[in-house]
Amino acid sequence: MTTFRSTSMLLRQAQARVLVVGSGRMGHIRTKALYGNPRIQLCGIVDTNIEQAKSLSELYRTPLFASLEEAISSTATTQLPLDGVVISTPTPTHESLIIEAAQNNLSIFTEKPVDETAHNTSSLFQTCNNQNVNLCCGYQRRFDSSYQALFHQVNSGAIGTPLAASIFFGDHPVPSRQFLLQGGANIISDCSAHDVDFIRWVLQDEVVSVYAVGTSSDDELREKNVIDNATMLLKFSRGTNVTLTLSRGANYGYDQRCEVFGTEGMATVNNIAENSSELANESGLHRPKWQHSFPQRFEAAFAQEMDAFADTLLGGTPWPIKEEDCVEVQRVCDAALESCETSQVVHL
Known part of the structure; x- marks a missing residue:
């Protein structure tokens, strides 16, 4: 029937x-x-x-x-x-x-x-x-094809045992002075969470200690205690050391790089240029800047996130970022802020 x-x-x-x-x-x-x-x-x-x-x-x-x-x-x-x-x-x-x-x-x-x-x-x-x-x-890095490839390379054993990782976050364009002075008071709390979540996911491990230092790029920001450049050192329970460098001022484009070094090799996420052209002349090789900012760099990842949300709403597919992920990322970021203020290593 x-x-x-x-x-x-x-x-x-x-x-x-x-x-x-x-x-x-x-x-x-x-x-x-x-x-x-x-x-x-x-x-x-x-x-x-x-x-x-x-x-x-x-x-x-x-x-x-x-x-x-x-x-x-x-x-x-x-x-x-x-x-x-x-x-x-x-x-x-x-x-x-x-x-x-x-x-x-x-x-x-x-x-x-x-x-x-x-x-x-x-x-x-x-x-x-x-x-x-x-x-x-x-956390859109988990939905980006390049970051997903790095995850699979590391977790398939392609680089052996991960020993260290280096992550660079260079913001572009530089936020307005008003935003920095009023809204984006600290680059650690505003920008580090995405990379902290991603490297936890890649290493399938937890941060046990954090050390962070921050600087202000000019006198006005320094007077207002606004940190627009910072470096975090994360030590994971299985011994991997991760350096995360953050800056508001990458004037050559949105700079998002990640390298994971292991006993058998290294896995890397590189930047994407505005276009694939290249000029070669007597003064050298000239290439375009990196993509303008996060809407361009992560456009496909943002769309994938919304598609995954549809999976959850329509089919009950579990969301990949769980409560414990969100809580642990926040604990790491809070520890980095504390370390930056006290100049001490913070143990989690």
């Missing part, structure tokens, strides 16, 4: 209905990726700054809401309820948004970190577990 299903049922199975909260840089990136994914139905943009969000909602022809409560109430009248939210707002706003979404039985994707403290991170995961909803934190 043939069973016929309604169009709405088929659509419900094929597409996850998702809201985006936040219309800043990451909100634009996430909205573009969601809109272009055939398994996701973009159901609206949420932002208290209506004027800022208006152009984004018009570009993707999706409703605009001033609050998550308004968006949930508006969509509750439709035959197809919401499945999830993508939170792309500043970290201090994550807690209230995650709790509100969980209480409305919506699964959550949030930008890193889940929260500013390891304790609150655990608490928010518990809230979501109690409501039986997913809490998915975005």
Whole structure:
């Protein structure tokens, strides 16, 4: 006997209905990726700054809401309820948004970190577990093909036993002076989490001690105690030493490199240039700068994250970054800040 299903049922199975909260840089990136994914139905943009969000909602022809409560109430009248939210707002706003979404039985994707403290991170995961909803934190290096290749090279034994790793994070373009003085007060807390998560994942090991030093590149930043360059030394339990260097000022393009050195070789992630041209003349070989910034370098990875979120919403696929990952990354970053302030090694 043939069973016929309604169009709405088929659509419900094929597409996850998702809201985006936040219309800043990451909100634009996430909205573009969601809109272009055939398994996701973009159901609206949420932002208290209506004027800022208006152009984004018009570009993707999706409703605009001033609050998550308004968006949930508006969509509750439709035959197809919401499945999830993508939170792309500043970290201090994550807690209230995650709790509100969980209480409305919506699964959550949030930008890193889940929260500013390891304790609150655990608490928010518990809230979501109690409501039986997913809490998915975005660490896009795990979804980038080059970083995935390095993971498999290291974990297949291709370089033998990992002995050391060197990671470089060079931001581009240099953030505005206003951002540095008011919003991005410390490069360790703002930028190190992605690489800390990635190297933990690659080594399948935990950090046991952290030493960090930071510097300010000019007098004004120094007077305001703003660190825009830093180096972290991470010691892992099985003996691997990892150096992570962070800078706000890579004026030649977005510089993201990773090398893992082992007893049998080395695995490397290199940068990607703006294009593949090269000029050769009597003064030398001239190549383009590296890609402009993170939206270009990780565009495919951001899209893969949203596709993986669709897997979680539609098929129940477990999110690869778990609670313990988010908590441990935050503990390492907190330890690095403490080390930077005290000039002492911090043991975890």
